Amino acid sequence: xxxxxxxGWRGMVGSVLLDRMRQERDFNGFRPIFASTSQVxxxxxxxxxxxxxxxxxxxxxxxxKFDIIVTCQGSGYTKKVYPLLKDAGWDGYWIDAASALxxxxxxxxxxxxxxxxxxxxxxxxxxxxxxxxxxxxSLMLMAVxxxxxxxxxxxxxxxxxxxxxxxxxxxxxxxxxQMGAISSTTKNILQxxxxxxxxxxxxxxxxxNSVVFPTDTIGAPLAGSALPWIDSQLDSGQSREEWKGYAExxxxxxTGAPVPVDGICVRIGSMRxxxxxxxxxxxxxxxxxxxxxxxxxxxDWVQIVPNTKEASLxxxxxxxxxxxLTVPIGRIRKMTxxxxxxxxxxxxxxxxxxxxxxxxxxxxxxxxxxxx
Numbered sequence: 246x247x248x249x250x251x252x253g254w255r256g257m258v259g260s261v262l263l264d265r266m267r268q269e270r271d272f273n274g275f276r277p278i279f280a281s282t283s284q285v286x287x288x289x290x291x292x293x294x295x296x297x298x299x300x301x302x303x304x305x306x307x308x309x310k311f312d313i314i315v316t317c318q319g320s321g322y323t324k325k326v327y328p329l330l331k332d333a334g335w336d337g338y339w340i341d342a343a344s345a346l347x348x349x350x351x352x353x354x355x356x357x358x359x360x361x362x363x364x365x366x367x368x369x370x371x372x373x374x375x376x377x378x379x380x381x382x383s384l385m386l387m388a389v390x391x392x393x394x395x396x397x398x399x400x401x402x403x404x405x406x407x408x409x410x411x412x413x414x415x416x417x418x419x420x421x422x423q424m425g426a427i428s429s430t431t432k433n434i435l436q437x438x439x440x441x442x443x444x445x446x447x448x449x450x451x452x453x454n455s456v457v458f459p460t461d462t463i464g465a466p467l468a469g470s471a472l473p474w475i476d477s478q479l480d481s482g483q484s485r486e487e488w489k490g491y492a493e494x495x496x497x498x499x500t501g502a503p504v505p506v507d508g509i510c511v512r513i514g515s516m517r518x519x520x521x522x523x524x525x526x527x528x529x530x531x532x533x534x535x536x537x538x539x540x541x542x543x544x545d546w547v548q549i550v551p552n553t554k555e556a557s558l559x560x561x562x563x564x565x566x567x568x569x570l571t572v573p574i575g576r577i578r579k580m581t582x583x584x585x586x587x588x589x590x591x592x593x594x595x596x597x598x599x600x601x602x603x604x605x606x607x608x609x610x611x612x613x614x615x616x617x
């Protein structure tokens with residue numbers, strides 16, 4: 246029986262992955278073993294089948310026994326352990342939610358509703374590194390991959406509105422702490438309906454710029470604000486997050502001639518859903534009805550939202566999409582600058598299709614490939 250080792254399953258992405266696998270009853274047909282970087286020999290999680298005590302995730306001798314390793318532990322772990330494991334002769338399948346190996350020539354970025362043909366070819370040819378993509382890129386492609394598939398995208402810009410979850414669990418906690426600090430500071434003013442609105446505004450601003458305002462993790466006030474920079478700075482003037490739009494889109498799709506993709510990535514006070522405003526230069530003028538049919542036919546999860554105020558506010562927001570696998574896209578219309586210019590707005594759960602779900606699904610595909 247195929248043995249699958251799970252590492253990093255207590256973190257944010259790992260927890261969502263295990264929840265999804267439990268929901269779909271995925272823990273059948275293989276032997277799951279859980280390894281830990283900090284709680285060796287403690288009981289393993291309840292996944293509906295018997296599992297041994299936690300193994301040592303840094304013990305190469307333990308890892309060598311796994312036919313497949315699924316890790317959500319992060320790039321630091323991958324960079325430390327993967328080379329040692331390969332040097333020891335391990336020839337199993339490495340499935341990773343972190344970015345460390347994403348752009349390696351012998352790795353595949355997995356998003357099977359979008360690039361199943363690429364994945365199938367990789368499995369047939371013996372590729373054994375399958376890496377989850379950048380959350381924003383994956384969600385964008387879940388929404389508009391049909392247009393890429395039909396050769397309709399000359400170039401694309403994605404102006405993102407990214408949730409705190411993209412920066413990790415500590416950032417989510419700090420966002421809520423910031424909300425609490427603002428609420429506490431303004432409580433008395435809010436309770437007085439006659440208080441001048443500028444007093445409320447001043448109190449919020451003072452709280453956000455106070456030295457005691459919680460910013461240790463995020464680095465700046467996010468509640469009540471927006472942060473126009475995500476990840477490290479590159480010589481091009483892009484952030485690394487913005488660079489991933491071009492690099493990963495073209496690798497996922499294995500485009501012959503690379504399609505230009507760029508934009509500005511912004512962190513907002515959403516908890517776990519990333520939103521994106523898209524501008525697409527079409528390769529030809531296509532009626533909106535045909536565009537919507539191409540988009541909606543690309544996969545089972547993308548959903549067209551009518552371009553009305555009521556539908557947009559009801560179905561096209563992080564609050565409406567959190568915890569759901571659907572990826573709605575709306576505000577679809579031609580722009581006034583020309584009929585070949587399309588604009589749209591999409592939103593998706595960063596922890597589902599943006600992180601855990603592609604990992605869950607590639608594990609099933611690898612198991613099927615192995616006959617597990």
